[in-house]
Amino acid sequence: MADVRTPVSTAVYDALRADILGGRLAVGDGIPSERTLSERHAVNRHAVREAVKRLQQAGLVQVSQGGATRVLDWSRTGGLELLTDLPGAGDIGAVRAGYELRACLAAEIAVRSAQRADDDARDHLRARAAGLIAARQAGDDATLLKAYRELWDVLVDASRNIAYRLAYNSLLAGEDTLRAAAIVFLRDELHDAGTTEALIGAVLDGDQDAARAAATMLTARTLRALTLTEAAAP
Amino acid sequence: MADVRTPVSTAVYDALRADILGGRLAVGDGIPSERTLSERHAVNRHAVREAVKRLQQAGLVQVSQGGATRVLDWSRTGGLELLTDLPGAGDIGAVRAGYELRACLAAEIAVRSAQRADDDARDHLRARAAGLIAARQAGDDATLLKAYRELWDVLVDASRNIAYRLAYNSLLAGEDTLRAAAIVFLRDELHDAGTTEALIGAVLDGDQDAARAAATMLTARTLRALTLTEAAAP
């Protein structure tokens, strides 16, 4: 039941990914051969191959038959999905980077939502707005965060842009591990009920400028909190 | 030499991914068993497993031992790296979505570059600016596009935000297949030498507002071209 058995190939993948993102395997280096890795991790070579295939897809390594599998410069070949893996590898600045991207996305999502939201999307938005008000009554930050995220989820859909949706997914991919930290940074933004209401109203009214302004103000609060934290304890 | 042999596992992966993104495998459906797929594609089961592992990592399927491997709603679980796969699956709107995301990113990259570019980054930027001028002399759009991309590549670095870099990577992931189409849409933006110069100057001067304005004007040209094309031949 509570069996959290991880496939061995995932264990190998995690280990290699951490080594690469953590810089222990330098760019251009060849990683150990599949046969070596299978011995070292005491698993079958097939498991290693599955792990390497995933590394390859993530843009972390380049494999070539006959030659060695080499580590790529992931800052050039990696995709946005790597972002949530970076903090785990010890990169603190990645958190600020992620929130900056979110800020830029949020403003645009707000504008496009105001521009493109149809009746269906407006209904959903109103429902989430009500849910958010209810969550504020609870006084529990975790509940509030959940409701706030659901609000943005609806806005992302309303913006009718699959790229925004996918980028948003990538940003939230590792949220479970970061939720506790997120609440700290998002605190001011979460409790700014007035601006949140303004955002919702602007989207419902189709007021693109007001929507952008509100979204920018909301995310600016979190960015400020992050900057202060970063400056205080680097 | 010209041997473009694709690994069989990649062939299986491409086929399954296309079926999922193309909607031929519905969300919630179980995909055929590994043994069935290995028979159907006339490959070994390990090749199928490698393909499925990649699907899993891409957020397209959920596998569970004992149970069937089910198709996930990739619009909820997929990352930005899926974007460049969508056009291949027949989704035309994904191109516009991608360029809208690029527009929003570009403006922010310009601002952050103006804010954070150090001497080293400024040197690189000046070099690329010179390269761009040289490319304009050639009169060849492909050369110009290359130089223009290199300019933005430097700007992305100058913005000192790993999330911007990774998102930018994701957006350009499938560029080779789209290069011909890209030149058509980017034509006006590419030939707007004045605004490009203004962007470079603003970044070098640390003028964030001017940088944002220039970047926005540049990307707006491409968005307009895209909208016109979309409206003309939907």
Next chain:
DNA sequence: CTTGCTAACTGGTCCAACCAGTTGCTACAG
């Protein structure tokens, strides 16, 4: 010193088997 071949690597693929969960049907007990 250059060239060419070979041997020892690398990854790519396959076969066959077994382990470990899930699912559904069947037969037995109530």
Next chain:
DNA sequence: CTGTAGCAACTGGTTGGACCAGTTAGCAAG
């Protein structure tokens, strides 16, 4: 007739070993 226990018959997870197909490096002949 109903409910449940249990036995197949699936599913994915893992292993071992073998062989093919490229790359690389070293050695030997020119």
